[in-house]
Amino acid sequence: MKPPAFEWVAPDSLEACLAELIDSDGDVRVIAGGQSLIPLLNLRFARPLRLVDINPRDELAAITTAATATGYEVRIGATVRHQGVLEDAALNDVCPVFAQAAIEIGHLAIRNRGTFVGAVAHADPHGEWPAVALALSGVVSAQSAERGERAIPAAEYYLGPYSTSLETDEMVTAVAFQIPRDQSAACCEVSPRRGDFAQAGAVAALSATDGQVRSARVALFGEATGLRSLSVESLVGASLAELDPRAWDSVSIRLCAGAAAGANQRLVEHVVACALADAAGQRARAAAKEEQ
Ligand SMILES: Cc1cc2nc3c(=O)[nH]c(=O)nc-3n(C[C@H](O)[C@H](O)[C@H](O)COP(=O)(O)OP(=O)(O)OC[C@H]3O[C@@H](n4cnc5c(N)ncnc54)[C@H](O)[C@@H]3O)c2cc1C
Numbered sequence: 080m081k082p083p084a085f086e087w088v089a090p091d092s093l094e095a096c097l098a099e100l101i102d103s104d105g106d107v108r109v110i111a112g113g114q115s116l117i118p119l120l121n122l123r124f125a126r127p128l129r130l131v132d133i134n135p136r137d138e139l140a141a142i143t144t145a146a147t148a149t150g151y152e153v154r155i156g157a158t159v160r161h162q163g164v165l166e167d168a169a170l171n172d173v174c175p176v177f178a179q180a181a182i183e184i185g186h187l188a189i190r191n192r193g194t195f196v197g198a199v200a201h202a203d204p205h206g207e208w209p210a211v212a213l214a215l216s217g218v219v220s221a222q223s224a225e226r227g228e229r230a231i232p233a234a235e236y237y238l239g240p241y242s243t244s245l246e247t248d249e250m251v252t253a254v255a256f257q258i259p260r261d262q263s264a265a266c267c268e269v270s271p272r273r274g275d276f277a278q279a280g281a282v283a284a285l286s287a288t289d290g291q292v293r294s295a296r297v298a299l300f301g302e303a304t305g306l307r308s309l310s311v312e313s314l315v316g317a318s319l320a321e322l323d324p325r326a327w328d329s330v331s332i333r334l335c336a337g338a339a340a341g342a343n344q345r346l347v348e349h350v351v352a353c354a355l356a357d358a359a360g361q362r363a364r365a366a367a368k369e370e371q
Pocket residue numbers: 108109110111112113114115116117118157183184185186189192193194195196197198200201203205206207208249250251252274275276277
């Protein structure tokens with residue numbers, strides 16, 4: 080299959096990339112890894128007149144992880160590949176859910192080209208990164224030539240499947256996360272084969288101070304549910320040490336009511352319980368280590 084004709088430009092500065100998007104009304108699109116956009120062009124589901132290639136922009140290629148008073152601030156630039164996220168030791172040291180999710184994405188060739196930010200921008204409800212952005216309360220940095228930068232919380236960024244609040248003259252330059260020191264997160268998914276998009280997936284982020292759950296959030300993704308995120312209020316105040324693993328099942332069942340039916344519901348319950356149990360286990364182990 081061949082794409083419709085389009086112009087391709089690779090401007091030599093970020094400002095010039097943004098200038099391309101002014102008044103574009105969707106006819107000019109950013110291309111990052113091309114792992115979602117090129118198939119869409121080939122299938123003629125998208126017909127942009129011009130593609131703005133941001134790959135040469137070195138200023139967008141970094142992952143930074145910096146300590147703050149309450150934890151860590153992580154920032155992932157727009158040309159960082161999935162494999163770059165997977166292999167970033169500093170990032171995965173403070174928040175291993177990034178590596179856990181990245182390894183589930185496609186195959187090595189796709190992970191070497193596709194970008195974290197491209198996947199966040201694309202808003203595929205089957206993708207891991209939008210769910211990570213929601214569960215970890217990520218903030219999307221959107222930049223335009225005329226209005227500068229604005230920060231969009233992930234919960235406000237996602238409007239529906241493949242639909243976001245990004246304006247047509249805006250580009251996502253990075254996604255940032257504040258990772259509290261007392262937070263652990265985990266990703267669990269079920270897919271027909273390794274590397275396929277998930278049938279059901281969940282990312283859980285859980286904070287606990289002095290052995291008590293302070294907050295818990297789960298974001299669902301995949302065929303069974305699409306992208307949705309929920310705060311698990313029923314766990315707040317629970318004692319981490321005394322949480323019976325069976326409690327995860329009842330939380331999952333309540334969370335999943337209405338999200339999916341039949342066999343799919345059981346898959347969703349399973350991934351939610353796994354992600355919550357994994358996040359809680361990580362938190363309990365980290366707390367035990369801190370006490371030593
Ligand atoms: C065989 C196969 C298997 C895959 N499996 C998975 C999987 O298991 N999980 C998963 O999550 N993904 C999967 N993908 C998709 C892959 O992860 C893509 O890399 C990702 O969804 C999009 O990233 P990209 O950099 O390739 O974006 P592109 O394809 O370049 O762009 C996608 C869309 O986002 C927009 N965009 C990109 N970057 C920006 C930006 N900085 N600012 C504004 N808009 C931007 C583009 O204009 C376009 O509309 C798979 C893809 C293939 C081909």
